[in-house]
Amino acid sequence: MKYGIFGGSFDPIHIEHIKIIKNAYQQLGLDELIIVPSFNPPHKLRLCESFKDRVEMIKLSIKDYSWAQVDNIEECLELNNSYTYLVLEELIKKYGRPYALIIGGDSLTNFHKWKYPELITKQTDLAVFSRKGYPDIFKTSQILKKLYSCNIYTLNNELEDISSSEIRAMIMTGIKRRTLFLQEEVLIYIEKNGLYRCFDDIIEKLKGSISEKLFLHSAETAIYAARLASKNDISYESAFLSGLLHDCAKEDSYDLSLYPNIPNQVVHQYESAKKANRFFGIKDEEVLDSIKYHTTGKPNMSVLSKIVFLADKLEVNRHYKKVFEYRNLADRDLQKGFLTVLMSVYNYTKNKSLDMDKLTLETVLWYNNVNE
Numbered sequence: 001m002k003y004g005i006f007g008g009s010f011d012p013i014h015i016e017h018i019k020i021i022k023n024a025y026q027q028l029g030l031d032e033l034i035i036v037p038s039f040n041p042p043h044k045l046r047l048c049e050s051f052k053d054r055v056e057m058i059k060l061s062i063k064d065y066s067w068a069q070v071d072n073i074e075e076c077l078e079l080n081n082s083y084t085y086l087v088l089e090e091l092i093k094k095y096g097r098p099y100a101l102i103i104g105g106d107s108l109t110n111f112h113k114w115k116y117p118e119l120i121t122k123q124t125d126l127a128v129f130s131r132k133g134y135p136d137i138f139k140t141s142q143i144l145k146k147l148y149s150c151n152i153y154t155l156n157n158e159l160e161d162i163s164s165s166e167i168r169a170m171i172m173t174g175i176k177r178r179t180l181f182l183q184e185e186v187l188i189y190i191e192k193n194g195l196y197r198c199f200d201d202i203i204e205k206l207k208g209s210i211s212e213k214l215f216l217h218s219a220e221t222a223i224y225a226a227r228l229a230s231k232n233d234i235s236y237e238s239a240f241l242s243g244l245l246h247d248c249a250k251e252d253s254y255d256l257s258l259y260p261n262i263p264n265q266v267v268h269q270y271e272s273a274k275k276a277n278r279f280f281g282i283k284d285e286e287v288l289d290s291i292k293y294h295t296t297g298k299p300n301m302s303v304l305s306k307i308v309f310l311a312d313k314l315e316v317n318r319h320y321k322k323v324f325e326y327r328n329l330a331d332r333d334l335q336k337g338f339l340t341v342l343m344s345v346y347n348y349t350k351n352k353s354l355d356m357d358k359l360t361l362e363t364v365l366w367y368n369n370v371n372e
């Protein structure tokens with residue numbers, strides 16, 4: 001049997017996964033495609049939903065494809081870490097040698113960091129898919145082919161560059177455009193079983209304390225922060241919560257005399273950090289810090305703070321002239337994206353003769369004098 005393996009956390013499975021599955025089946029001429037959900041993925045941060053629910057959602061998604069099936073081997077193995085080479089060993093015992101292991105272009109770039117890549121390439125060839133805007137698979141494939149003496153097939157896809165983390169954030173915040181990325185059956189299953197509700201308390205509280213317009217901006221900032229977090233191996237929860245609450249006090253009235261010499265448009269960052277702590281019960285200092293400096297920035301920022309700073313300025317409802325250029329940059333290189341957006345905020349404030357905050361100035365000076 002000529003079969004391919006497609007693994008992942010599928011938390012949840014979405015339409016881009018389905019495109020990969022269909023393309024791999026057709027383009028590789030497979031008899032069967034086996035989907036292997038991770039039980040306890042070694043590279044990823046903790047999962048939101050149970051193995052059982054993730055499997056159920058996969059089953060619903062592939063019900064029309066007789067050639068596709070789910071294998072729950074990772075659950076049966078009870079391994080502490082479901083390393084690919086160990087899972088492959090078991091799949092080979094069960095089905096024989098696979099034709100290809102299907103992986104993403106980003107995974108291919110990091111393939112050398114996987115556990116025993118040389119063992120994996122002895123067990124199977126690879127098939128790689130890329131997302132829009134990531135054209136550099138060919139070069140990486142050539143290098144890895146030589147290094148590991150294996151075949152690497154390239155799949156032609158027109159995939160959106162979207163991750164399960166972003167889609168999860170859309171589900172959690174109830175944003176309408178989630179329906180564009182999930183199959184109807186999966187959406188119904190999520191709804192019926194109350195999945196992805198872990199932040200419901202905070203979300204309901206936030207909805208009750210800010211306008212609909214500001215909630216939409218906050219939700220989209222959380223979604224964008226989740227996107228950048230997944231690209232930079234940063235805690236999903238911290239990024240999501242920081243993005244969600246970054247403007248939580250923006251519409252409140254507060255005593256401006258407590259903030260002498262601070263421009264009015266900046267004060268809400270300090271008030272939002274306070275409110276996130278006192279009203280929403282956020283204790284994590286890094287989260288509070290990323291809220292506290294999301295407008296001005298500050299010298300020596302954490303990766304999380306840079307992500308929230310960027311997400312606020314790049315979220316999907318921002319429509320200024322260079323936003324696409326900045327999004328592309330931030331997607332590929334967080335530091336470069338951060339520096340570019342920081343300078344654009346600084347130049348905008350300067351050119352419009354707006355009040356320049358001292359901290360923004362310090363941040364610009366600091367980042368123009370260090371090589372991080």
Ligand SMILES: [Fe+2]
Nearest residue numbers: 246247294295
């Ligand atoms: Fe803000």
Ligand SMILES: [Fe+2]
Nearest residue numbers: 217246247312
């Ligand atoms: Fe904002």
